[in-house]
Amino acid sequence: MELDLDESSLAIGRIERALSRIEKALAERANHSTAPADGTDQTALKAEVAAVIGELDRLIAEAGRG
Secondary structure, three states: OOOOHHHHHHHHHHHHHHHHHHHHHHHHHHHOOOOOOOHHHHHHHHHHHHHHHHHHHHHHHHHHHO
16 A cells, blocks of 8 residues: 555654654653653653654654655
């Protein structure tokens, strides 16, 4: 399955939004550095990172085939 330009643009958009959410979560964590992050926040952050890695892996794999 080859990614077309529209699919690639959508994937890049998803990556940008996820990175923005990660950046915001890290900034909030830094602003509240006295309180440790709860498990839910940490799990959500890990899920965002995993989603970014998955999208990047998909784009890299498709670029290697195309």
